[in-house]
Amino acid sequence: MTAAAATTEVVHIPDPADALSARLVRALAKTPLQILLMAVGLLWLVPTIGLFITSIMPATALTNEGWWKVFAHPSIATFANYSALFHNGGLTGALKTTAYIAVGNTVLVVVVGALAGYAFAWLDFPGRDWIFLGVIALLVVPLQMALIPMFKFYDLTGLSGTVLSIILFHAAFGLPFAIFLLRNFFVGIPKDILESARIDGAKEGWIFLRLILPLGLPAIASLAIFQFLWTWNDLIVSLTFGVQPITVWIFGQLREFASSIDIIAPASFISLVVPLAVFFAFQRYFVQGLLAGSVK
Amino acid sequence: MSNLGITAEPPVAAAPPPPEGGERKYLTGGLFLLPALVLLSVWLLYPTVYTIIRSFFGPSGYLGSWVGIDNYKTLFTTSALVTAIKNNAIWVAVVPAFVTAIGLIFAVLTERVRWAVAFKTVVFLPMAISAFATGVTWRIMYQQDPGMGAINALGRVVSDAVSTPGVLPSALPSTSALQPHGGGLILKTPLHPGGVALLGLTGIAPDAMPKGSVQAVRPSAKPGQIEGVVWRDFKPGGGKPGVVEQGEIGIPGVTVELHDSTGKVVQSTTTAADGDFDFKNVAAGSYQAGIGAQTFAKPFGGYSWLGPSLITPALLIAYIWIWAGFAMVVIGAGLAAMPRDVLEAARTDGASEWQVFRRVTVPLLAPVLSVVFITMIINVLKVFDIVIALAPDSSQANANVLALAMWRTAFTAFDFGTGAAIAVFIFLLVIPVLALNIRRFRREV
Numbered sequence: 001m002t003a004a005a006a007t008t009e010v011v012h013i014p015d016p017a018d019a020l021s022a023r024l025v026r027a028l029a030k031t032p033l034q035i036l037l038m039a040v041g042l043l044w045l046v047p048t049i050g051l052f053i054t055s056i057m058p059a060t061a062l063t064n065e066g067w068w069k070v071f072a073h074p075s076i077a078t079f080a081n082y083s084a085l086f087h088n089g090g091l092t093g094a095l096k097t098t099a100y101i102a103v104g105n106t107v108l109v110v111v112v113g114a115l116a117g118y119a120f121a122w123l124d125f126p127g128r129d130w131i132f133l134g135v136i137a138l139l140v141v142p143l144q145m146a147l148i149p150m151f152k153f154y155d156l157t158g159l160s161g162t163v164l165s166i167i168l169f170h171a172a173f174g175l176p177f178a179i180f181l182l183r184n185f186f187v188g189i190p191k192d193i194l195e196s197a198r199i200d201g202a203k204e205g206w207i208f209l210r211l212i213l214p215l216g217l218p219a220i221a222s223l224a225i226f227q228f229l230w231t232w233n234d235l236i237v238s239l240t241f242g243v244q245p246i247t248v249w250i251f252g253q254l255r256e257f258a259s260s261i262d263i264i265a266p267a268s269f270i271s272l273v274v275p276l277a278v279f280f281a282f283q284r285y286f287v288q289g290l291l292a293g294s295v296k
Numbered sequence: 297m298s299n300l301g302i303t304a305e306p307p308v309a310a311a312p313p314p315p316e317g318g319e320r321k322y323l324t325g326g327l328f329l330l331p332a333l334v335l336l337s338v339w340l341l342y343p344t345v346y347t348i349i350r351s352f353f354g355p356s357g358y359l360g361s362w363v364g365i366d367n368y369k370t371l372f373t374t375s376a377l378v379t380a381i382k383n384n385a386i387w388v389a390v391v392p393a394f395v396t397a398i399g400l401i402f403a404v405l406t407e408r409v410r411w412a413v414a415f416k417t418v419v420f421l422p423m424a425i426s427a428f429a430t431g432v433t434w435r436i437m438y439q440q441d442p443g444m445g446a447i448n449a450l451g452r453v454v455s456d457a458v459s460t461p462g463v464l465p466s467a468l469p470s471t472s473a474l475q476p477h478g479g480g481l482i483l484k485t486p487l488h489p490g491g492v493a494l495l496g497l498t499g500i501a502p503d504a505m506p507k508g509s510v511q512a513v514r515p516s517a518k519p520g521q522i523e524g525v526v527w528r529d530f531k532p533g534g535g536k537p538g539v540v541e542q543g544e545i546g547i548p549g550v551t552v553e554l555h556d557s558t559g560k561v562v563q564s565t566t567t568a569a570d571g572d573f574d575f576k577n578v579a580a581g582s583y584q585a586g587i588g589a590q591t592f593a594k595p596f597g598g599y600s601w602l603g604p605s606l607i608t609p610a611l612l613i614a615y616i617w618i619w620a621g622f623a624m625v626v627i628g629a630g631l632a633a634m635p636r637d638v639l640e641a642a643r644t645d646g647a648s649e650w651q652v653f654r655r656v657t658v659p660l661l662a663p664v665l666s667v668v669f670i671t672m673i674i675n676v677l678k679v680f681d682i683v684i685a686l687a688p689d690s691s692q693a694n695a696n697v698l699a700l701a702m703w704r705t706a707f708t709a710f711d712f713g714t715g716a717a718i719a720v721f722i723f724l725l726v727i728p729v730l731a732l733n734i735r736r737f738r739r740e741v
Contacts (some may be wrong), residue, residue: 009638030408037409040402041418042600047617067436067443089736116332125325135332138340140726142678144702145720146343148350148712153338172339176334206325233426235681236699242709247428247681254432254685261436268432273426279424283417286424290622291629 011172021282039242055081055269059262081266094249095162098271101245102232104167105174109227110220112171112177118212121186122194132183136178146173147240156239161242170231174276178223179288186212205264217219222289225275225282229275327641344723351716359584367717371733376693377718381699383608387417387615387679392672394616396665399623403631404653420621427618431685434614438601438686448598463491464547464591465503468507470496470529471538479589482555489578490519496529496538505547512546512571520577524585526550527571532665546571550589557581562590604694607687611695615682619675623668630664631657698722 006031033223053067056077061069119125120132128135147242150169169247189212213220235247246251250267253260298579351368369376402419406412422430439445442452473589474481474495483493490713492515500595505528529535531543554563554575563575571692581725601610642652658665680699687695700719706715 033405034409037405037415042414045417045419045438046446046616047430047433048425051429052435054436062444066439066446066449068446068449088380095311102389112331112335115328119325119328123325123328125322125329128325131329131373138336140674140718140723141340142680142699142726143345144699145347145723146339147703148706148719149343149346150339151707168335169339172335175335176340179332208328211467229424233425233427233428233681235684236703240703243603247426250432251428251685264432268429273729275424275426276421279421289627 011034012263016231027144036208050132051265052269053077054261055266057081057262061259081262082270085263085266085270088263090249091227091270093244094244094246096246097243098162098232099237101166101170101234101243102209102228105170105231106224108167108171108225108229109178113175113223114213114216115208115221116175117182117186117216118208120183121189122212132179135179139180141173143169143173143237147236148272148281151240163243164239166234166243166245168233169237170234174227175232178227181223182216182219189215218285218288221282225278225286226289228278232275236293304676313557324679340569347716347719347723349735350712353721355711355713363713367713368721370714371717371721374457376696377701377714380696380698380733383696384677384679384698386608387612387676389616390612391619391676393671394550394612395478395619396627396669398616398620399625399627400658400665402620402624403628404627404657406628407631416621416624419624422618424580424619425618427679427681429680430614430618434610434617434686435602435688440598440600440602442598445598446600447601451598460487464500464506466551466722467497467592467644468499470498473502473538474587477586478502480553480587480592482584482586486582487522487585488582489522489580489584491522493522493542493587494538495524495526495552496540496588498528498537499529500528500547505545505677506549507550508569509545510544510570512544514540515572515574518574520576520578522554522575522583523586524552524573526552526567550591553586553588554581555584555586556579557583559584560577565723566696567601584656595606602686602688602691607691607695611679611683613651613685614686615676618670619684623672627661627664630661634660674726677722 026101047284050067052061053070057067057070058076058077058078061076082122116135120135146169150165154165155158159168193211193215194207197211202210222267233247234245235251238245238248239251246267250264250271254265302515302589352362352364354363371724373383402415425433437446438448440448442448469475473484474497475484478480482496485493492633494514509528512525515523515525517523525540525546527540527546529537529540529544529545531541533545535541546568548570548571549569550567551574552567552573553561556562563571563578565575567573580654596651598607602606634657639656641651642656644685678699679697680703683692683695683697683700684703699705699722702715702718702722705711705718
């Protein structure tokens with residue numbers, strides 16, 4: 001009876017290519033690659049993990065031990081560094097400054113960039129394409145070219161040390177890319193939609209607000225994420241014009257690195273939590289923006 | 297991250313023909329453009345012109361005094377600035393090639409695994425982090441003490457696997473009879489079978505003594521053998537050098553070698569708990585006894601990654617860690633857009649995977665690869681944050697790059713003339729890409 005059952009089973013063996021053994025062989029052939037990629041992925045994660053673990057180790061442990069010791073004594077992990085930081089007025093002030101700069105700049109670039117992008121895509125005026133070309137050309141101006149003149153300009157106008165000075169500086173340097181990205185996206189919006197709105201007597205302002213902005217949302221989202229991350233992470237501009245967002249604040253602490261790693265590590269981790277959250281929440285737009293910026 | 301767009305290519309679609317209309321249309325266009333033009337004129341155009349002019353004037357004052365091209369001469373003759381130029385040349389030579397190659401390899405390999413998205417996310421993650429936070433992160437990785445810096449800890453694991461550290465890294469001979477010899481020590485006095493070798497060492501801290509050591513005993517001579525002892529020739533109060541005394545302890549685990557008259561090692565042994573050793577069956581002749589070099593091998597002390605000589609390689613590694621993900625994602629998109637049938641045709645024709653990669657994939661990806669490569673050149677010419685964050689003050693001079701040199705010259709030394717000249721120099725280096733971009737744009741509009 002069992003022998004008969006076994007025979008019937010043999011008859012039902014599927015196509016050899018799908019047999020378990022064949023699948024196993026194929027999977028095994030890929031194993032070295034899988035292991036290699038896993039190792040590389042792990043390698044890429046180690047520095048960030050190291051920063052996080054360092055940030056939750058007590059200062060006393062950090063004077064003579066590496067962060068990986070926490071795996072041997074998990075009990076030494078503590079969030080005391082973080083709570084100490086948040087009771088530190090310097091850090092919370094710097095975080096606020098960072099948020100003002102990043103949000104203010106993002107809004108300004110999106111609004112000004114979208115207005116100009118719409119003009120270059122759908123409005124008519126003399127020399128339109130030449131001006132657009134000129135704007136694209138400005139993409140290559142390194143921000144180092146503006147540091148000295150703006151240092152003096154801010155001094156003269158009393159803008160030195162203000163959040164506004166940083167927002168305006170970043171906005172100007174973000175605009176060529178913003179205009180380029182949005183103009184190219186707006187050009188792709190079907191002409192019929194705009195034409196019929198114009199025939200119905202809609203004003204350009206209405207078209208911009210009610211048609212272009214909603215339809216251009218994917219491109220605007222990409223742009224906004226880039227601008228936000230770019231300004232959140234900036235160091236050189238704020239350092240030059242005497243404003244203290246989180247990067248500049250940590251930079252100040254860094255000068256006495258050995259003694260204050262229990263401040264620097266958690267502060268650095270805080271500074272990268274927001275960009276990471278933005279990145280994970282809007283990863284799709286982030287990658288789209290990246291591709292729009294580098295390949296067709 | 298607006299610098300990502302620098303090598304951008306606009307899409308093929310040109311702007312549609314302008315709508316019909318009169319003067320009002322022009323006015324509307326102008327109004328929509330006005331804010332952008334104001335920002336661009338005040339923050340980009342005017343500064344560019346100003347900085348170019350400023351670079352021909354002296355250090356201070358609103359314009360300073362006319363110095364002609366002296367600032368540019370300074371740029372190429374001051375050693376600190378020449379270092380910056382050289383370092384930037386290294387960056388340009390290394391980073392774009394490595395980033396593009398690594399990105400290409402990752403993009404091709406991840407096509408073959410199911411969890412490609414997870415891998416890409418992990419490698420791409422550093423792109424979201426500021427170059428400044430990356431600098432801090434890698435400072436922790438690079439610490440010199442292998443007990444604290446992860447990279448040197450890894451170095452120690454590797455180094456320990458290759459060669460075990462000796463039992464006595466810091467010991468010194470107690471008498472001049474023992475002389476340095478090829479990293480170890482050798483007893484000058486010739487020995488014959490039946491002889492006794494006394495190898496006294498000092499300079500060993502009590503807690504550095506190998507575990508399990510006991511009182512040393514002066515061995516008695518035995519015919520046909522060479523006997524000896526390795527001991528800590530020191531006791532509280534000093535003791536007499538070269539004499540085994542009560543209170544002086546033997547050193548176990550020391551490698552002792554017997555050299556014949558030609559200097560060749562004929563026997564080798566390890567000392568016992570009381571430091572005693574013996575070479576048996578020694579043929580007639582003259583010998584010398586010594587302690588092997590491995591006994592004194594120092595444990596791996598870690599490379600000084602943040603020190604002056606390794607700081608640039610350390611920076612390059614951290615920078616490649618950031619940007620490999622960018623290259624991988626862009627090249628991966630190019631790969632996804634590639635005609636699959638071409639690859640399949642090559643495989644059907646019997647091409648190996650390597651041939652497909654080398655002869656089909658890479659040539660088809662050439663435009664994407666060049667975009668990544670050029671973008672990286674631009675980024676590297678402007679690199680600043682990571683250098684100032686990762687390089688400690690003591691090695692910043694050795695890590696100097698153009699953007700950092702510009703900033704330090706202008707805003708810590710307040711030499712605006714030379715600072716402007718460096719900025720213009722960076723600008724000039726980036727301009728060829730502008731030409732490339734405009735040409736592409738003109739061709740396609």
